[in-house]
Amino acid sequence: MGLDVMVTLGYMKRTIYDADHESFRGSVAAFLDREVKPNLEEHAANKALPREFWLGAGAQGFLGLEIPEAYGGSEAGDYRFNAVLTEELNKVNAALGSCVGIHADITAPYLVELGTEEQKQRWLPGVASGEILLAIGMTEPSGGSDLAALKTTAVRDGDDWVINGSKTFITNGYSADLVITAVRTSPEKGARGITLFAIPSDAPGFSRGRKLDKVGQDESDTAELFFTDVRLGDDHIIGDLDGGFIHMMQKLPQERLGCAISNTAHATQILLETLEYTKERQAFGAPIGTFQHNKFLLADLFTRIEVTQAFIDQCVIAHDSGDLTSVDAAKAKWWSSQIQNEVIDHCVQLHGGYGFMNEYRVARAWRDARVSKIWAGSNEIMKELIGRDLGL
Template identity: 45%
Template structure:
């Protein structure tokens, strides 16, 4: 079936994205994985090309383009290259950090942070997870205590994407232990603040080029000018940005699953076994048919979610449905694709093998899929009881 989501403008943008990736990413991403770090210079070039940060207002150096379909084009094209670590880093910047810096900042803060972000010169990170607090953000123990006009921040964060290279880190901290959900605040910690230290770059089993770190805050003095979104509004601000975060995870999962499937379909057409190509075997055709159908059905929900987000109608629950279903589908599709590749699927030089490892975390981060299902189920139950 013809896909009607994109216009000619989106396809023209796709051509520019594809050319950039061919020139700047494809020759380098395997080296980035081997070195466990992506060159910072590529973000400057990516920003100049418009690969991310499009929604930054023009007065701060962006395009002021709010259509999320452009973000989806980027996700689809990166997925075709196999550069998963680059895809995740772009997603962290565009689907997470930018929207906190754009939506929650004062005029003075926007003047400070948005122009260098739009230029690709400022890299950000979002620091929520702690050794004892993952999907349950109310378990955060990092603490900030007011001291005059400043705040003294103490605590530890872990599993922080882009934590090593980040110039600014948005940190969630408890500011009033007696205030319940209004006892948390977001702070922007900047490189060079005394007491802010980066621990080791964590040794992950996948996403080797995407740096992930432990962060430590020991009596970090954060000025009031670096409070983000208001004192006591940390949890509310986090919750308000869940649709964008979950949608980003959804589209990346779909893009990667579709890319690996298409690659596997071509492999089955070329690979000869028992005197004929793999796709001459009925079982293989059944596997391809099932995966193609599942992806086409899922595509309808993904596209619907993107359009709903564009008109500010995507709810956290609907975004959560996409997040758990698409990351779970991605995992199943890539596993089946690896099986169809046989021994070659277990080799790092094949995209399917790397994808099998790199995408495993996607059912975990951004809120585990078990948490997504519980949140969806609770809303279903509450909605029914509200109407009794």
């Protein structure tokens, strides 16, 4: 059951998608039903999506929505296709959405928009096909959301740059073939002395720590990365030398909008499944959904979801036309993650003891959702950005 079911049930009519988008949605859903859902337990046990998944998604054109056809992509040119893909992935589970989102929706645009012609030809065809898996290395053990406080450095040595440092909490980090990494190249310039490097995983001096043992999102491979005297030339710099901080700030609105789409689709799916559960689960001789408290609670939860969805849809339209502001992206990110967590927490309660069992989707969704209030900038950071925009 998904957002399309919500429409047919009459809870909300969405108007931002046309027949082409819905046809694409059907293709994504069919692929996930066929290739992913039967293997979710294996993915969770391995704490990673297998390369077969990435190659399959690439063959379907799902990984190249941001990549021009000249480099092997499908170049949708319409962010609503990204949104449809994100929604369908998160109906299955949030980890799937985060892994694909990092690769295709967040990291690939750095190469497309900032890469040289040679870099595009070298990497983008593999990115689109799933042969080159991407990750983005921003967060450091001591830095958290403070991107300006990076300690990983790149020091010029002849024609090379020598990179030393580490990153943590990197989604796709254990499997990635190429990591777009923020490093400090001019310490005296502060935030304006950061550069982005594309670091191949087979570069001498690149190493990975263990797959991190997270509270949720078991299917997502998350790792620590270490750089010990990694030598790269200028041909691995992405964008402008010392321009990395500005590049990251320009790309963060899309990342945060992607999070908002994910959060809302994830919560909606679990809420719809919970509604069905309350119609079937009996207590005291009646479905539990007919009890006044539960009926009122469900009315409240569906209203929260629909109001949130209406705002997120408007943000999608704004982003597609180039009008989404960083402040509105921050609003969408923090609000949707808050609603997601509140809604799914209530869904656990409505499931009773079964809601606390990992074999039930609602329990896993509850664990998976918690990180959305932390990553892509914590909710507190989002509120700080909004407050500054208010002149405070």
